[in-house]
Amino acid sequence: KNQVEQSPQSLIILEGKNCTLQCNYTVSPFSNLRWYKQDTGRGPVSLTIMTFSENTKSNGRYTATLDADTKQSSLHITASQLSDSASYICVVRENAGNMLTFGGGTRLMVKP
């Protein structure tokens, strides 16, 4: 069964600090991996997409990495801001179709 596991489940950091969120997946065959940000009471919004051939991709203060061999991805947030407080969801698409497998998310709280 396709699975996406995220760690940690929750994280509290001080404003201005960096953090890294982890995503491990067993989805096969792999098509792409997206990181979504979900603010409280809102729907998820895509931050970045990683395809098989990409190792690193940045979107402002967000940098995603992908190791397709070990089936791991990370999302690094630099110089965190209060507005980064949200859930971050790793979503993997399998190559065989249009189906997505969602991780349980990491709930990040940035404190002043």
Next chain:
Amino acid sequence: DAEITQSPRHKITETGRQVTLACHQTWNHNNMFWYRQDLGHGLRLIHYSYGVQDTNKGEVSDGYSVSRSNTEDLPLTLESAASSQTSVYFCASSAGLGTEAFFGQGTRLTVV
């Protein structure tokens, strides 16, 4: 601007009642999806549609139905609401295979 909207945002209903949640998108996307989000689980797929008159069951379809009579709308119906269906429901749409899914704001449904 094109968007995807869900209504209502909040709903309280009684066990056994039929409930319909609306989803409307203005992107002219072919693909539309319904997910539920519960604590301890990633988003789980309920039903999806790849076009008008096309509907398919997802991972957790029991007790739910959808219909696709036009491109813009995919209403989700709970035939006889149960307490286990208390959840936050998200509708999403995408243009085609492998493309980004855009999510609505969510509907919080409480079955009492």
